[in-house]
Amino acid sequence: MAILVIAEHTNVALGAATLNTVAAAKAIGGDIHVLVAGAECAAVAEAAAKIDGVSKVLSADNAAFAHQLPENIAPLIAEVGKNYTHILASATSNGKNILPRVAALLDVDQISEIIAVESADTFKRPIYAGNAIATVQSNAAIKVITVRGTGFDAVAAEGGSASIEALTVGGDAGISAFVGEELAKSDRPELTAAKIVVSGGRGMQNGDNFEMLNRVADKLGAAVGASRAAVDAGFVPNDMQVGQTGKIVAPDLYIAVGISGAIQHLAGMKDSKVIVAINKDEDAPIFQVADYGLVADLFEAIPELEKAL
Amino acid sequence: MKVLVAVKRVVDYNVKVRVKADNTGVDLANVKMSMNPFCEIGVEEAIRLKEKGIATEVVVVSIGPNAAQEQLRTALALGADRAILVECNDELRSLTVAKLLKAVVDQEQPQLIMLGKQAIDTDNNQTGQMLAALTGYAQGTFASKVEVAGDKVNVTREIDGGLQTVALNLPAIVTTDLRLNEPRYASLPNIMKAKKKPLEIITPDSLGVSTASTVTTLKVEAPAARSAGIKVKDVAELVEKLKNEAKVI
Incomplete structure (x- = not known):
């Protein structure tokens, strides 16, 4: 073979x-x-x-x-x-x-x-x-x-x-052409290759609040991801989406912040080695797959986490 | 310009599917079925092209069981002009679906063919690309923007790390990604009107396509369950656990 x-x-x-x-x-x-x-x-x-x-x-x-x-x-x-x-x-x-x-x-x-x-x-x-x-x-x-x-x-x-x-085989089929590319510039590791991923969901409330996650990610050398809900709401671009219809990741540590844990999202991250969930709703499905769950308001917990690292 | 949109009947995206006890597949009895969400985006885009005066006719096609007429009627209610059902009860592989669609393309001669990037049941992400190979057309997959300009279509694609724009000669194949548009809801008058729009039912045999496949599903299992861990009381305990117990930071 x-x-x-x-x-x-x-x-x-x-x-x-x-x-x-x-x-x-x-x-x-x-x-x-x-x-x-x-x-x-x-x-x-x-x-x-x-x-x-x-x-x-x-x-x-x-x-x-x-x-x-x-x-x-x-x-x-x-x-x-x-x-x-x-x-x-x-x-x-x-x-x-x-x-x-x-x-x-x-x-x-x-x-x-x-x-x-x-x-x-x-x-x-x-x-x-x-x-x-x-x-x-x-x-x-x-x-x-x-x-x-x-x-x-x-x-x-x-x-x-x-x-x-x-x-030396092959050439241009002549039916398509490259026009341009906009690649996100980031010093953070690529989502699918990162050892640690910090992701935000609808609970982040807006795109600006993702800056809080960026700071935590920078301390951990982590990539930043998002749930489909956060992408659909226009907080962040689609290339940050983790889930069935986005990227599939399996880092050593996955930190889900303000993510409820829709099936669609779990499909993209449940093979991570250690999962942390931070959510103020203690009944959120994400806690069913999390190794460590913290029921807390993310707007208090994330700045605290940044300081503790 | 005629636009052809392929739509698939799949389990509704809100349904949590269960694997059958005999491991032959997932249990779809009495489960809500809907149009595949990516196909819905394809229908919406085609209708917008018609509203802009670029498309003159929107034809929707589905390959599936008789009940897929429901999804075709939905597409007609959203604004498609005409529907074709290639009725087939077998579970088909993407290559077979692409061959059937190729036969429909040969008959209909559309300038633009829209498909969802993947169906949320089999998660294959193959049919559009395969149809492009069989027709010899260019393909713009995972589209977040589609602009028809003369005899070309510019497609902006969602790729790892960002966006890529390609110019494709028409006729071309486009597969939709999430951000292309937000599909509308059908209004009641349009749902009523859709009942009178033409829906033709044909068979794979009439298209001269064999539905045989080289792939067999041996079994379907539930994924390994992940058990819930512990709740920590505060950030300090979380950091301590991650450092000393899980040893990941």
């Missing part, structure tokens, strides 16, 4: 999620190759070659791949992927965008967001916002899979010495 892992990257740096996806590939077992499709992405290919357990890196360096447009990249992956038994990508916004297009080009079903590998053809994945876990088996010749990073412990980024092979 040979497994093709699609690297997550920014053209200059390898995305951490790739290490979790390689871990899933290791659990399946077989020769692991990593495809780096990008533009002027040599540094990424070199980083990928050092990943523990990777035997070959395929580097497709082409201006058409600069912005990961699926119209250009999916045909490349489908072409290269024909020679593999499995094609894996991280269940990031990029992986989710591209891989189903690849699966359809190969005329195979995709298995989304696996959290465990039972065998080379059998996987576990959450459905209904994580309220049920399905075990699914695929008899497709090529198994196309996205991997939820929180289900697999990252492999070491160093230690491997894979060969790098340059690919």
